[in-house]
Amino acid sequence: MGVEHSPTHLFADLDVEVHPDHPLGKDTWFGVGGQADMMVRPRQESALTELVRRCHEHEIRLRIFGNGANLLIADEGVDGIVLRLDHPNFKEVRYNLDGGVEAMKAMAGADMARTLNESVRRGLSGLLQMAGIPASIGGAIRMNAGGAFGSIGDSVHSVGCIDPRGALVVYPADELKMGYRETNIPEGVVLWAAFNLEPDDPKLLRERLLEIFQYKKTTQPMADSSAGCAFKNPVDPATGDRVSAGALIDRAGLKEHRIGSASVSRVHGNFLVVDTGGSAGDVIRLMEEVRASVQEAHGIRLHNEVVVWSRS
Ligand SMILES: Cc1cc2nc3c(=O)[nH]c(=O)nc-3n(C[C@H](O)[C@H](O)[C@H](O)COP(=O)(O)OP(=O)(O)OC[C@H]3O[C@@H](n4cnc5c(N)ncnc54)[C@H](O)[C@@H]3O)c2cc1C
Structure with a gap:
């Protein structure tokens, strides 16, 4: 890759924030490890898709950082581009109670715990299995995070991804294989996930949420x-x-x-x-x-x- 194709130059015209030598390890839940040679935070979906496309075209390694709850960054740091979807545009969560099955759509950067709490507050069940699991929506989908109470895949309606060429591909639930801590979603960026949630009693949901959380607190060093x-x-x-x-x-x-x-x-x-x-x-x-x-x-x-x- 020539200087004219250095990452800073490549993204200069895009609506992104660029952070060279970003201390990445401290952003993870481990809190240890080195820096990212370059972290890039897009502000718009169009900037994200173009960034993904250009990385692919110029063979620049692109890694996606969610909430850092399942990542260990080596002390010597990481090369290429680390992408972080933490602009408010990538954290939006929309509810569609009148629309039937597609009851909630969350962008990949949305926080799992906040999304779960809000769904409980609205009296919608389907995500309780995610209690006490720190994650972004994108990271939870990528890992099919879960445990004894089920996994995130149990309530997925569809997942939208940006493929390496920058195209949006939507996977309906019947095309997804959400296995044990893995999925068949190909390489690329998870952009959003839609969930089937069922109306339920908010008080009962809250009690169940606290029960699961309490169980986690006693069995895991949270x-x-x-x-x-x-x-x-x-x-x-x-x-x-x-x-x-x-x-x-x-x-x-x-x-x-x-x-x-x-x-x-x-x-x-x-x-x-x-x-x-x-x-x-x-x-x-x-x-x-x-x-x-x-x-x-x-x-x-x-x-x-x-x-x-x-x-x-
Ligand atoms: C205290 C604690 C308890 C935990 N308990 C559980 C548990 O009970 N069950 C469980 O399954 N996990 C658990 N975990 C692990 C972690 O919560 C999950 O793996 C979670 O899904 C990680 O999400 P994240 O957003 O932090 O992903 P990250 O850690 O940031 O990334 C994990 C992987 O997902 C990829 N990724 C992230 N975002 C995207 C995206 N938008 N598109 C494509 N790929 C992406 C990353 O590139 C990386 O490969 C726990 C972790 C902690 C710290």
Whole structure:
């Protein structure tokens, strides 16, 4: 890529904010890790689609940052462009109670917790399974975030994405495969998601929300710096069943195991937590050690749920 195609030059005519050398690690829930060579915040959908198209055309790596709740940024930082959809235009949530099934449409940058609270306040059920899961709508869709109470895919009506060529592609629910912490949505930017929500009693919904939140607070170290579960629950090759990664980690004797600033949580074996001012390198080393110990103890390989970004 020549100087005339350096990212700053490439986006100069677009309605975007450009932040060179942005300290990205501190924006994540881990709160550790290095900088983004360039963070770009579009202000308009047209600027976003053109940005995506130009990155593709000039082979510039584009990564999308949601709420940073499932990301670990390597200490040496990340190259290419990091895209953040936090302008109010990308946080809008619209309700369409008269319109039948498409009851709510949220832009990718909308905050999951706020969206859930507002739907409960309006007496609409369908998103309670997302209680206590920090996310943007786009990040939750990309990960099909969820847990014991269901996943976000359960109530999806359709998802709108910008493909690498800058075109909007809409996926209706029957074309989506929302699996365990994964989807069949191809590479690109999730722009919005529409949900089927059902009218319900706001008081009962609020009580249920608090119940789920309370359950999470007692079973997960919500106040520590983490990205939630570090590993996906693996399939036990002996039985073909999915087993709890946290239980495997505990049974391998790793509870509270520490490497430098990173440790296995005492509350939940699959939460790796890091001290304030710690390093991503410690978390990465701990992940590798946990993976090796579980493999040795149980013959089962753990795969990352946390997405790790490092230089290409
Ligand atoms: C305390 C805590 C508890 C948690 N509990 C749970 C839980 O119970 N269940 C669960 O599933 N997860 C849990 N997590 C993990 C996290 O909440 C989810 O993975 C969530 O979906 C991450 O959303 P995000 O917006 O923060 O995405 P990010 O962390 O910013 O990004 C995650 C991935 O999504 C991609 N992405 C983000 N936005 C977009 C977009 N608009 N278009 C395309 N790709 C995008 C990113 O590029 C990256 O690959 C927890 C995390 C924490 C810190």
